[in-house]
Amino acid sequence: MINKRLLIKNLLAHHTENSFFDKKQQLNLHTLEGKAKFLKHVCSLSNSNPYNQSFILVGIEDEKNTIMGIDFYDDSHIQNLLNAYLENPPQIQYENVIFPHLENGMVVGLVTIYPKKGKCYFKKRIYTIDEGASFSRIGSISHPEYHTAKINNSEIVDSILKASVTNLQNTIDSVLQFVTKTHPDMKPKYHVFKEYFTLCWAGIEKVKKGEVYLSRVDIELINEQVKIFYSALDEVSITFNDDEFIITEYVKIGFRKNNRYIPFSVQKIIFSDSMTYQITSEIIFETPEIDKRHLYHLYNYYTLILNKLSQHKRLGLTEQNDLQNLCYSLMLCYLHGFKKAKEVLINHKEVFKNYKQPFLYTSFKEVMRILRKLKYETQNE
Template identity: 25%
Template sequence: MIELLSRLRYRSEGPDIDFKSAQYRFNGGSEVDKAEMLKDILAIANSWREGPGYILLGFKDNRPHPAEVVGIQDSIDDSRIQQFVNSKVKPKLTFSYEEHLYEGMTVGVITIPKQKRPFYITNAYGRLKSNVVYVRRGSSTDEAEPPEATAMAINDDGRKELKLDLSVLTPQNEALPSTFAHKYLRFAERFPDFVRQREPSGPFDIHVYSALERDNRDFWREYAEYVRVDEALIEMQFVLVNQSSTQLSNAKLEVSVDALDAQSFELLPGCDLPKKPEADWNLASRLTTVQDVIERQSRALQIDERGPTLACHIRLGSLLPGEQGRSETLAFIPHAPGAFRLRLRILGSELPEPLEQEIVIETAGEVDSLNFEQFKQFVREQRLANQLESAE
């Protein structure tokens, strides 16, 4: 919600957004006071828009600059607003009211999803007329003409509800488990350079190295990073199936992770996972070309580090009825055991508001701090275990 507020305050008032510098006089207010809130909600609900509409309380319109955060003083319970609005409005209107702390001040957010219109009140209330459709035009509220109210109903009847199915799978196309047992490695010292010991073939032997033939001095450090990531890695992919009879355009998936036990973690595109290093230094494998940079920037899966929390944005394109979109793999690397919540948001041109779901995964295991000698012993034991497993 904080990220959403930061985006909305940079927009101007219009059919889908209204800034209010003060809280509505709802608690102890007169009919006229409460009718003001009711009118604003009806106007946004009936507006011509594609996505959800918002009334932001505690924001002062400051165009062309971002809305100024001034905060609200009074708190209103969402259940009271719900009861009040739906006791007056026909048909039943879906909306929500939340209060949040934003930039040190309390603000309120009324969210009104796109839904079938028109909405109106059957009995006059305050200064509101009965059976009149109030609609937001630009930054003002007006009464809709009868043909416009009819057009609303026709337009919204043409919309078909989308049915989407989102699966979170392993790279092997199996359902992602809810529990994992891993080992979490930390390194107590900087590992030394790798230098291969070469025995001279004779008393006068001198080995001449070519430009591409020399030891990879970072081998131990790169190998430690490779093992650290591999031991804790949880790799996943996302499959979105359009089970509707209409197309979903510009489908996008947003993935964010909450560490429920305050542990740190990393998110990486699966193609950026560290590769198993080679002891020989190879110039060709380390060159980054312009084409590499362009391909990285145009990937359908991108990690966004600009917000307060890491997020992953996945573009899935347009999905025809019955079609599925499959993402590249996302690498999730926890640094310690604990519980994590994955928040998933599906967006698309035909969706009036994002579809959201959550999954919780539990990670268990030990955190080991290793010095260089202990790391080498860990690798030897790991190789032996793999050999025994292969023999079986």
């Protein structure tokens, strides 16, 4: 099994950007421009590596190879983006890789592009990239034309992967790190599946009607140094048996004291006797029925508060308390047909980011994550 943190270190230590490896400080898949750039890089790496895996590292400062880290990115449906825009798309995997020196919740994104023969090209236009366009990787540059791969990177990629195999020392050290240093105050737990896979998790426990729920949940697959799940706000329940680890996520819906948590998704990590695993994800969210007049009130009320924040006007005490539900309430409006509600959220991203208390920006990111997952579940984009 590959230790993904070792893999990233080996790539950074021995190789500058080349025809099988790229690095980015961040991805922005909220915009068409960001999606287009990501698709272009995947297309070029795929065309130039038909016999071996290729990689994109996210959260790396370019000039000095400094590991800056990015926010945890939960996107189990990112393959749908490729399928929507690319003809002959490769299979890709996005993983959140743990580096202990980064702030809690920060990771390095690892995009693995699996080899696929044949030309990969755009089957429809996105941003400034036309239908039919194709790209190839020449050195560290993505060129806007298709070239048959002239360099076979299989040997060098295989050697990097072999040097990145996990070992018992790394596994034990990582479990101790998680239990004693990362989350010592959150009742961390671990379980070994199939006498091989070690999973650690932690969260703040809450008991409601006899059921145990967790918030601020962190779940890591230790063998691969991959963060499987991270949520700063949402409620989560966890169950497991000999073969499966099941995560049920709930989202907060409501206004002031009438908040309630609704099941949003079920994610399963399924371990097999052949020392492999797979992760499945299913959206189970059903938009609750809410009186239209109440939704109009929420929309108008929170857009008024946002206008005040944008203009640096002072908020009343009630308005300050209601900021806890601002992003979730506008999400609820969007799900009930208020299409501008999502634009309002995105347009105020910098306002959230610069607010004196971090919870507002955290809730914005959580809402964007939820809407992205709902979009990929219901569309091919």
